[in-house]
Structures are given as structure tokens and as C-alpha cells.
Amino acid sequence: MNQPRSDAASAQAPAPPTADVVMRASGLVKRYGNVVAINESDFEIRAGEVLAVVGDNGAGKSSLIKALTGALVPDAGTVELDGRPVHFHGPRDARAAGIETVYQTLAVAPQMDIATNLFLGRPLRREGFLGSGLRMLDHKRMRAQAAEQLDRLGIATIQDITQLVGTLSGGQRQAVAVARAAMFGTRLIIMDEPTAALGVRESRQVLDLIARIRDRGVPVVLISHDMPQVFEIADRIHVHRLGRRVAVVTPRTCTMTEVVGLMTGALQMGADGTLLESTTQHMPEERPASHHPSESPE
Amino acid sequence: MTTTHTSPAPPEASAARPPGKTLLARLIGNAAAGPLAALVIAVVVFALTTDTFFNLDNGSLIVEQFLVVGTLALGQTLIILTAGIDLANAAIMVLGTLVIAKLGQHSMPGGLALLVGVLLCTAIGAVSGTLVTRLRLPPFIVTLGVLSVLTATGQLFANGESFAVTSGVLTFLGKRSYLFGQIEVTNGMGVAIVLIVGLWFLLTQTSWGRNVYAVGDDEEAARLTGINTRRTLLSVYVLAGFVYAIAAWQALGRIPNADPNAFQTGNLDSITAVVIGGTSLFGGRGGIPGTVLGALVVTVLTNGLTQAGIDSLYQQVATGILVIVAVAVDRVVRRRAA
């Protein structure tokens, strides 16, 4: 899947100057007493791309994402959306800005139907007095829009919009959660381990879904442990370690092993973009390592 | 009593799903189908075996007997939908009747006394709700504590007496009139209908109602989708308190005497009605129509078995069996759905 480089060119992702940056964060810091959850981390995602965020358990990926979605307010650092600084005081602010999250637990209500779940927390009201005065819900319109949304995303496996979400298979439930994010996520969609609990076929469907969302112009942040999937779908890979971003690479410029090495700290990204071996955690040796051109892919 | 769903992968079952559900499937899927069937069966059986059962007079009587516990059950439904439970509802109501009646005896105008009672019951609901949402204490524990406190408070307040009520406003719900000259109805029935329709509307047609179901279904999921779960839960308890005040008004209409020892099993009776009505104790499923049917089933059982000459104790056995069946059915349906 990935091509090992045979020359010692930079492993760092090239920066196409014409791509717009949708969201950027610089120097984010968050401390809980003595524990540093975010350690001066940067972040950047560009239009029309799938950015995978990888890192070992405890690396601080969740905290970073929470800071970007308003679930956590950083102690220091800046966050910019479309070039303008933003300050999210809660998840609602982020959602209002068009940033949607698909949680690992999916956050769907199993005893409610698909249409209700798509509009959970922000239902459509009826026109006129019925909606504004009596605050009545417009079930018909929600069902219609839900069906339309599923169609648009090409989710063909769900036929009945009035089915209870609890009766769906894992992949279908994931699709519902993704469809919900896609409906309201106009600027950015974040997905936390979307295929963690899915089988091969269903994972495939979710990956296709992600690609379709990207192709519609909405960038996707994909948090994942699944390297083959990351390498298949991601345009760039943000490697997170010890509370900060340690590298941004692409599947074309890096092998899976190297990415894993960056995650664990066995490898480090040098200033010029080369990958260096570290014999200890914090002090890289001066000599550059070879790039193992003969290494077989994972 | 919430669970988070981390979607394990059951086998792909979508392959041959028919487009849209058949009417039968929809009917069976509706949580109110069970109690409706039970009610119909009970009515048919009694109609056939007891000749004094199936007539207009008895029909009116059944509805009148349904009013107080039925109203308590409406409030209980709201709380059980959020995966909570209210053990104190009858105690709140009884304290309401005592306060209202005593104020009425001290020549406070009936309307004003009623208003004080409504405020009292609603405020107690707010206290319960605050304890549940702020201190994160389980509703069972909170309402158990409130039950003890209020029962004792009622006894201390009444000091062994009961208070008669004479005001027209306070006994208004008991006033009878005749539809088409034949069918006996009371004002209490009208108020009950308004309350039932109003609560049904709130729960099914507004986003507040949606949020109530969502919080009961999966509180964490609701929170993540931006629903203010705390505010929703608190509002449920406050509204339930208001409903219990209406139940107090109904009680005074049924018998114009506030007795501190009355309705000692009112809480369990209301829970019985809600459970038989198909509302799940685990939250997120059920509703007002089911509860109304469930309460009617219990009333019909008592009414019919008494007229059939069956001992009171067997009535209790019958009700108990119904509850177990209702919960078992709910579990089966839930397992199918999950």
C-alpha cells in the first residue's frame, strides 16, 4: 500500500501553498494540576483532506480534539477557523461554527428512530404558529430530510427511516452517526475511532462514507489505531505523542513502521524533515538513519 | 440506569428488511398495544361473567375511580421515562390535600388554597429534581427520603386529625353532571382529559418531550448531542410535582376529606399502572397513552373482581401477576430491539 522511499528525501509532508487551511491551532496548552494534557501542541487541517490523527494510548489525542471542539477550554494557545481566531466555551459553540464530532460511543439513542437520532438535540419545528407558539415538531420534514441525507451519502443498507437505531447493525449505527455529523458539519467533521468495533465489510462502508464526505468538500479528522485504514484513506497523518504533535507525514512519504516509530518515540522528526532514530526517548543521536528501503510494508 | 452503546458488531441483518413496517408490526411495536389488549380482554371477560359490569353507570364509575391514581401515574410516567422512579408521589399529593384542606378550614378562599397547594407540590418536585440533578443521587434514594420526610410531615401537620373540605372550588372536580341526560360525568374527568392530552402533546410533539425520551434512553448520548440533560431532568420533576397537585385536587373531589393516612400504597399503585402500561423502568420507552390504559386496567380489575364476588386479596394477586408479565414483555421487546 505504501511505497518505501529509496532516497533520503524529506519524510515530512509537503505543504501545497494553494490549499486553504480550514482550522489551525498553535501552542495549545492544558494542565490538570500536575498533569499536562496538551503540551504546546499545534494542529492544522486543510480543505478537502482527510487528516488522520494517530498516537499511542495516553498520547493526548482526545484532549486535543476536545480543545478543538469546545469540550475543553485550553489554558493557552490559539485556535483559528478559516484564518479567524475562535474561542469555544462549550461544544455548542463549536457545533454552531459547523464543527461536528462522531464520538466513539456514537451518542445515538437506541430506542429512537433514525430520523429522530439525526435531529437529536436540534429538531425541526413546524412552520408558523404551530412551531413557534406551540413548539411542535415537524416529524414529516425530519423524516424526509433524513432519508435524503442517507441517500446523498449513498447509505443504501438502511431502508426504513423509522427503524429504531437499536435494531441496526454496528456498521449501520455508525453510518447514522456519520450521517448526522455530515448533515450539520459544514466546516469540519471529526471521527473518533469510527471502525474500532466493526468488521471488515462494515469498515469498508464507513471508509467509503468518509471518502464521500471529503469529496463533498468537508475535511475530516480521523482518529484511528488502524494503520492500514489510515494509510488507505488519509491524505496526511498527524502523529501525536506526549501531548503534542510530533510530526505530520503522508502515506506516500512514510511507511507504517515509521509512523508507529514516531508514535512510540523510537523515531523522531528532525528539523529538516528527516526521520532520526532515537536511542533514548529525549535525545536523538546526530547520525541520520537509513530509510530501510527494503522494508516490507505492514 | 443508563448504558453507553459501543456498538459491538452483530451479524449484518439488513439484507432482507421490508420497506416500511406492516400495520401489524407497527401495532405490536407500539408500547401501548399490550395494555390495550389486556384492557379489552378484561372488559370482555367481566362483561360476559358479571351482568352488572357492562353498562354506562359502571363505565362512569370506573373512570371516576381511575382519576386519582391515574393522575399520580401520569406524573410517575414522566419520571420513569427518564429512567428514574418516584416513591414520594402519593405523599406529596396527601400533604397537598392536607394543606389545602386546612387552609380552606381557616376561611381562605378555595381558589387561593388550591393555588398554595399547587405551589407547594411543585416546589417539592423541584427539590427532588435538584437533589437528583445537582447531587447526582439516584432518584430511588431521593424520592425514598422525600417519602419518609413528607409522610412524617403530614402526620405532624395533621396531628391525628383529618380535615373536611366544603369550598366549592376545592370540591369542584367531584361535581357531577349528565351528558345527554344519561351518562354521568364529573368535572374531574374533564380536567383529567385535558391533563392527559396536554402531557401527551408535550412528550410527543415538542422537542422538550424528545429530550425527555433521549435522556431516559441514553443520558450520555443525549448530553453529547447538546441536550441540556440537567435542565431536562429538573423540568421533569417540577412538572411531575404540578401533576401531583392536580391529583390532590382530584382526591378532594372524590371525597371531600383530607386524611393523612390515605393513599399509603398510592406510590406503588401508580408505578403498577405505569409498568402495566408498557413504560419501561429503564427509560426511553413508553408514554402517556400506555399509562392511561395501564391505570384503567388496574381500576377495571378491582371493579370487576369485586362485582364478581372475588376476594380483595385475589385482586392483589391478579394485579401482581400483571405487573410481572408487563415487565417481562418489556424485557423481551427490548432485547429484540437491541
Added chain:
Amino acid sequence: MGHLRLPARVPVIAVAGAALLVAGCTSTKSGGSDTSASSGGKVSIGLVTKTNSNPYFVKLRESAQAEADAKGAKLIALAGKFDGDNQGQVDAINNLVTQGVKGILITPSNSTGVLGAIKAARDKGILVIALDTATDPASAVDATYATDNEAAGVKQGKYVKAALGSKKPAVVLLDGTPGSTVDDLRHKGFLEGFGITGSSSEIKGTAVTNGDQTKAQTAMENLYQRDHGINAVYTINEPAAAGAAQALSGKTGVVIGSIDGSCTGVGNVKSGKFAATVMQFPKKMAQDGVDAVVNFAKTNKKPSGFVDTGSQLITDKPVSGLDSKDTAWGLKNCWG
């Protein structure tokens, strides 16, 4: 319902602690200030009622307190938590024994369940008197001051039968709680006074009401619905009678009888809700009980046997051949 955040634990513990404190204080409801028996030479008398909530026992306690104050004795009043709470009463008796009371007055919830505790108390030389309800056997206590509940039932039965005149009786029996001796005696007495047996055809229906006004109302409505010809109703107590009366409001020709003699009940007889009631004298029971203990402390003489504190038929519609007093007298002598 997961773990409590640390700051929230503190108010929870505080609330729980306060609740335990309050519970501890109220479960041993003390009529006096301290708990030492011979404080300043005062005779200590223990009173254990069935519950604190039933107005009947509230009045019993108040009368006992008044008599104790008048006689310069100290009353320690305890109760079970609910009707039938045997363990609560056993604990109360043991509690009183350790407090060194001279005599114990008890209205037993369970006529056999308290026998052990009573014996232990009597073995220590404490005088034990049963009030209102007898133990089984009655010799388990030194004396019993109670209403002859069966005689009271007979009075109710005789009256209701007589009030019917020449009409063919169609009777409904609204009982209290199954298994209670008071219930059984009154029920038995009513049948005897009325002149029927448990299987007579005159009985058109029975119901268990637990003495609750709403349950009685519902049962009466349903039984009446079954048989509009009902013209006589036996009730276990006045709240049940009030419920039955409400069910039958607007309907004429039904004679409702009751027992108890509370002021509310007598008021209901006066207003015509039910025809008659048989008054009990809990005040007399309490007074006699307190006096007996005080006397025992002075003279070491124990009372014995069954002392009937009497029952009196109260009605404004007397029937010939039956002694009765009117409601004016009733209101002067009622309890509550």
C-alpha cells in the same frame, strides 16, 4: 449514576449524617427529658402504641401524657413504625426495660409476637398492661384495659338491624386488615348482634379496606354497583364509614354503622353521613393504665384480668330497646 465527584461527596455525607441524627432522635420519642428511671423519685411509665400515625393512638398517648403529668409520673412513649410492626414494639419494650420503667402499657400490633419481650419485662418485676388490644393468651400480661371489641361490634350490629325495621336485610361488610384481632372481634360481634352468620344469604358482599377511606369508597361503589338493593353496611372504623358514605351519597335507605368515637366520626353521625357509631374510650384506657402503674409503684398491688373500658352507642336516631346517647353527648366525650 456513576461515581460521585469528590466535592459532591461532602454534602451527601452531611445530609446522611443529619438524617441519621434526626432518625435517632425521633425513633425513641421521649415524653420526658432524661432517661434515668428514678430521676427525682418520679415513677417512670412506658407506653408502646402500634403506630404514631393513627389518630386513635395519638389521642391515647396524649391522654396518657396528661394523666402522667397530673399524677406526677414520667411517661416514655414509643411506637412501632406501622400497623403490624412487631419487631419495633419488641425493641421498644426492651428499650423501656433498660430504662428501668415501673410499668409498661402496650397496644400490641401482634398479639403473640410480643409475648417474649413482655415475659422478660414481667420477670424483672415490671407491671405490663395491655391497652385496647388483648394479647393471646390474655394471661401473658398482668391486666388488659380495652374496649370489649366484640361487645362493641354487637352494639353496631343490633342497631343496624333494628334501624332497618321490617326491610329484608342486604348487608355489606367493610373490614379492616385481615389477621387483626380487633377486626375479627368487631366483625364477629356485628354478625352476632345483627343475627346472621358469616355464610348467611343476607350478606351481599365483603371487602378489605385497611380502614382507608378511599379503599372503602371504591369497594362500596363497586359492591353497590353489583347490587343496588344494599341497605346495611358494617364498617371497621370511621374513616371506612366516611368512604362508604361518600360512595352512597345521594342514595337513600342505607344504614351505615361504625365504631370508634372520634370527634370527626361523631360529627359525621351528626351530619347524617352515617347513622350511628359505637364510641370507645381510649382516654379512659390510658388514664386507668397510668393510674394502675402509679398505684403499683406506691402499694405494689397489681391489677388483673380484663377491664372493659366500655363502649357507647351514639346516634341521633335511637331505636327502642337499645341504649344510646345522642351526638351532643358524643361530641363532649369524643376523642380527637
